[in-house]
Amino acid sequence: MKNQRVTSFLVVLLIIVLWHYASIFKILPDFFPSPTGTLKVFLRMFLDGTLPRHLIESLVRLLTGLSIACVVGFAVGGILASSAFLSTILYPLLGFFLSIPTVAWVPLLIVIFGLGARTVVIAVFLGGFFEITYSTYQGIRTIPQSLTNAARTMGVSSARLFFDVHLPGSLPSVLPSLRLAAGYAWRALVGAEMLSSMLRWGIGKMIFEARYWNDLGVMFAGLICIWSVACLFEKAVALLEKRTLGKWGIAR
Amino acid sequence: MTQDRKTSVKPFFLINKKIIYPTIFIGLLLLLWEQASGIGLRAQLFPAPSTIFRQLITMLLPKEGSSILLCHLLASLRRLTVSLIIGSFFGIIFGIASGLRPYIDALTKPFVSFFLPIPGIALAPIFMILFGFGDPAIITAGSLAAFFPVLFNTSSGIRTVNPTLINAARIMGATRWQKLVHVYLPWSAIHIFSGFKLGISRSWRTVIAVELVAAADWGLGYMIMQAVEYLQMKVVYVGIFVMALLYLFIEKALIGFVERRTIYRWGYSPEQGVRQ
Numbered sequence: 001m002k003n004q005r006v007t008s009f010l011v012v013l014l015i016i017v018l019w020h021y022a023s024i025f026k027i028l029p030d031f032f033p034s035p036t037g038t039l040k041v042f043l044r045m046f047l048d049g050t051l052p053r054h055l056i057e058s059l060v061r062l063l064t065g066l067s068i069a070c071v072v073g074f075a076v077g078g079i080l081a082s083s084a085f086l087s088t089i090l091y092p093l094l095g096f097f098l099s100i101p102t103v104a105w106v107p108l109l110i111v112i113f114g115l116g117a118r119t120v121v122i123a124v125f126l127g128g129f130f131e132i133t134y135s136t137y138q139g140i141r142t143i144p145q146s147l148t149n150a151a152r153t154m155g156v157s158s159a160r161l162f163f164d165v166h167l168p169g170s171l172p173s174v175l176p177s178l179r180l181a182a183g184y185a186w187r188a189l190v191g192a193e194m195l196s197s198m199l200r201w202g203i204g205k206m207i208f209e210a211r212y213w214n215d216l217g218v219m220f221a222g223l224i225c226i227w228s229v230a231c232l233f234e235k236a237v238a239l240l241e242k243r244t245l246g247k248w249g250i251a252r
Numbered sequence: 253m254t255q256d257r258k259t260s261v262k263p264f265f266l267i268n269k270k271i272i273y274p275t276i277f278i279g280l281l282l283l284l285w286e287q288a289s290g291i292g293l294r295a296q297l298f299p300a301p302s303t304i305f306r307q308l309i310t311m312l313l314p315k316e317g318s319s320i321l322l323c324h325l326l327a328s329l330r331r332l333t334v335s336l337i338i339g340s341f342f343g344i345i346f347g348i349a350s351g352l353r354p355y356i357d358a359l360t361k362p363f364v365s366f367f368l369p370i371p372g373i374a375l376a377p378i379f380m381i382l383f384g385f386g387d388p389a390i391i392t393a394g395s396l397a398a399f400f401p402v403l404f405n406t407s408s409g410i411r412t413v414n415p416t417l418i419n420a421a422r423i424m425g426a427t428r429w430q431k432l433v434h435v436y437l438p439w440s441a442i443h444i445f446s447g448f449k450l451g452i453s454r455s456w457r458t459v460i461a462v463e464l465v466a467a468a469d470w471g472l473g474y475m476i477m478q479a480v481e482y483l484q485m486k487v488v489y490v491g492i493f494v495m496a497l498l499y500l501f502i503e504k505a506l507i508g509f510v511e512r513r514t515i516y517r518w519g520y521s522p523e524q525g526v527r528q
Contacts (some may be wrong), residue, residue: 004354004357004358004361007355007358007359008358008361008362011358011359011361011362012362015362029382031381085273088269088270088273088274089273089274089277090274090277091274092274092278093274093278095500096496096500097496099496099499099500099503100492100495100496100499101456101457101460101461101495101499102457103373103457103460103461103464103473104460104464104472104473104476104491104492104495105492106464107464107476107477107479107480107488108476108480108485108488108489108492110480111297111480111483111485111488112297183369183371186371187371187372187373187457187461190371190373190374191371191373191461191464191465194373194376194377194465195464195465195477204373204374207374207377208377208465210377211377211380211381214381216378216381219377219378219381222374223370223374223375223378226370226371226374227366227369227370230369230370231369234369
């Protein structure tokens with residue numbers, strides 16, 4: 001394991017060295033920046049505050065949209081699972097909406113909500129909402145009936161049944177899909193920011209604007225940010241899984 | 253069991269609540285929308301379902317020899333297919349190599365862990381600079397979106413193959429090729445398949461997304477973006493509807509069919525499959 005880490009590190013180093021010499025000997029096209037050039041762009045943008053600002057604006061949009069999606073998705077999923085009638089009615093619709101790529105909503109949202117941040121937040125919400133609803137519904141449905149019955153015989157109220165039995169019981173399905181939902185939401189955010197032309201800030205915007213100046217350095221800097229945020233989210237969900245499922249011993 | 257089936261000879265859509273209730277509900281929703289459009293909802297933004305349906309028919313019917321909608325659809329499908337073929341072909345090859353050889357795994361790992369979490373559309377501007385608008389940028393982004401999930405799943409599938417089986421094959425004198433074809437591939441098929449499914453879903457999303465920003469002539473994403481510029485909302489709804497139908501078809505009919513024919517028949521249960 002450790003050995004492999006070292007090898008991977010060496011590989012990355014090798015790629016950077018190759019890239020460096022390729023740009024020194026003009027093998028790459030002129031507008032392709034060298035590793036040091038990329039690093040310089042990254043540092044310059046980081047120090048003059050543009051990169052953090054782009055990143056923070058994006059993160060705020062992501063977290064707003066995603067947390068609304070979590071709350072609403074959890075509620076709707078819970079309601080769907082508790083009512084057989086509603087779930088028969090709404091399940092096909094959910095399947096239909098799940099199969100629409102989130103970015104496909106963006107043109108529609110732009111016309112309805114304008115070219116600003118609202119569109120982005122709603123796109124993020126849509127990216128997370130259907131996935132979370134679906135997995136909450138599935139998670140609660142797969143809880144053994146005996147657990148629900150046991151709780152019922154002990155006389156718990158519906159609210160406590162939901163919060164003490166159904167909610168923790170659905171987590172093995174919800175948490176992995178939260179990872180998926182965050183991925184969809186992040187994708188939707190980048191896409192929506194590219195298309196919402198009235199925005200000034202945002203990581204997707206930054207990458208897309210750089211296209212006009214053929215500025216690959218800025219794009220690479222943006223990609224590094226996008227990658228780090230995605231990894232951070234992954235780590236956060238993994239930690240959450242360890243703290244809950246791992247501790248309770250119900251990990252799948 | 254067979255007795256039960258024989259007694260219920262009524263057409264099954266009449267007795268199946270799972271079909272009839274949602275149909276009624278969706279019908280009611282559409283009716284409500286139909287009535288509200290133009291009164292409560294602005295017809296410009298939310299055209300009535302009948303208008304959208306009429307638009308769908310108009311676009312579907314051939315005009316001057318070719319149907320506009322089908323042309324857009326086929327353009328997107330062609331890009332998806334080409335991306336999938338390129339992406340999964342190289343994905344499987346590199347996946348097998350890195351599953352079998354640790355040093356190749358170390359070589360591919362940095363790429364996988366960098367590109368797997370990055371959305372395909374974030375790479376689009378780079379390809380737009382390098383290759384310009386249109387097919388090259390879209391297909392490169394789409395292939396990469398399929399490549400990395402397939403690679404990752406194939407290599408982890410190959411690594412989970414029970415070493416006893418491989419030793420058994422070796423004792424029986426299997427050549428390298430035989431070991432690969434008769435032991436490694438069938439035993440990691442479910443992983444490869446789930447990687448492929450993930451690849452389809454990612455590639456499709458990426459193709460549509462990149463079409464929104466970088467398509468030059470045809471494609472569903474391009475169609476939607478173009479319609480927004482002329483404020484033809486009914487075309488946008490048609491586009492979204494067709495996309496959902498197409499993806500449902502690919503996922504349920506095509507993948508389901510292949511799954512039933514291959515991995516279920518080889519003795520994997522549907523439950524083992526990984527969703528998405």
